[in-house]
Amino acid sequence: MTALGTIVTVPVLPRGEAMAMLAGRFPAMDPVVADRICALLGDLPLAVEQAAGYLDQTGTPPGEYADLLAGQLGDMLDEGEVTDRPGMTVAVLWELSLQRLRGECPAAVELLELWALCDPEKIPLGLFAEPARFDDGPLKDAAGNRARWAATTGALVGYSLARRDQDMVDVHRLVQAATRRAMSPTVRTARAGTLVRLLRGILPEDIMRNPEAWPVWRVYLPHVIAVLGHTGADDATIDGLSWLCDRTATYLQEHAQPAAALTLFHRALAIAEVVYGPDHPAVSNRLNNLASTLWALGRAGEALPLLLRALAIAEAVYGSEHPSGQTIRYNLDQLD
Known part of the structure; x- marks a missing residue:
């Protein structure tokens, strides 16, 4: 520093x-x-x-x-x-570092703000390899130029704000806390939105009974959990947030953690209803996934009305023969 x-x-x-x-x-x-x-x-x-x-x-x-x-x-x-x-x-000591860094390399401050919302250990630099997913600004410009990107990450290491080991970085938890504390709500929401886009771009969507997808999820899961922990009800309109909650919950359920998955499935549904409206196919999907976890937890009575609502949405949108409705009907049969 x-x-x-x-x-x-x-x-x-x-x-x-x-x-x-x-x-x-x-x-x-x-x-x-x-x-x-x-x-x-x-x-x-x-x-x-x-x-x-x-x-x-x-x-x-x-x-x-x-x-x-x-x-x-x-x-x-x-x-x-x-x-x-x-x-x-x-706080005083790190604020001095950040003040100087803002003048010398504003892209580095923006990158540190992203890292501050991740887990402090083993943040993969590969997550930040798609400049198109960044908001317009210094970091997006730097990410599109290898020399400037190296200088940006190097500035954070040089200021002792991060430690780099090959393609991973660690950020001290107090550096993260100080950085988050200095971020306005608007900036925090913007950085969280960037991370959601980056994670959605790198994480496999097909998770159930697909072991080939699990190693990538295993690497990024601590950071996904951290990012979701730094978003709240006011961030419901972040593009992809419902998807990230739903896919993370699916990964957890697939790995015998239905209780942990349940909270995220509830959140995925609530966000989808806000973003898409109550009768959207995405809501039907979230209802079905939430019901499956409730069934796995032995709460079939709570799962039933969710599946019936999911089926009604699917049939209204696609008709009675669509595969999504057939999947929901299969899940309904499992409740008997």
């Missing part, structure tokens, strides 16, 4: 050393709690120092502080101070 024009590399500590920093200030701290705090802070020494300062200044019980970090990491970046450095926090 940079501070007042100079690059400052902040290494990550081994977990034992990070915990020892806390133990030195708070000998009575439960090691399990200390381990959790260090994990949530990504073992960054400056962040651990700041945490110790916050605990000392406020008297907050360490377990309660860990809960605050887990639920409000971005908000906590400004809380507490590093000993002997008044006013210095993780």
Whole structure:
């Protein structure tokens, strides 16, 4: 990272050393709690120092502080101070880096905003290989030029905002939290929309009983889950969001995780109804998929009205002999 024009590399500590920093200030701290705090802070020494300062200044019980970090990491970046450095926090230090980077390489800031909505580990650079899927702007221009793309990713590595290993990058979770915190709702929605388009372009659609599609999904699943976690009800109109929820739920169901799939199928249906209207074929598809998961969970009574509604939509749109209606009727037979 940079501070007042100079690059400052902040290494990550081994977990034992990070915990020892806390133990030195708070000998009575439960090691399990200390381990959790260090994990949530990504073992960054400056962040651990700041945490110790916050605990000392406020008297907050360490377990309660860990809960605050887990639920409000971005908000906590400004809380507490590093000993002997008044006013210095993780948020301040990274904001200095971002300010300079915005002037030197705005495409890099845009790329970091995309990475901030992904899982922090093993973000595949191959996800960003289609410039046409980017919004117009500096990053789209950079992605279409190999030399400028290399300079863009290199700037983030050079500023210690990311670590690159071949075709993967890791971004420290605190860098992500600070970056998300600095994004306006409009920018966050735009970046989430870009990621949904990129993911839809790279993820196979045909998942059920298709093992050839699973390795790609396995690589990208942590990032899909992260992106979906950073979108909310106000983002329902993001193009492809219902599709991504539905396909992710299908992958989870195919891998014996129907409970996890259920929430996403519900969300896929709700978005489809907002975007397409209640009588659209996409809604019929989402109803059928949701009903299948409810049936798998032993909730056939809840599945039945969904399948009947799905069938009514399919027959109204396609007629009674269309394959989509036949699939729904097959699923209805399974409820008997």
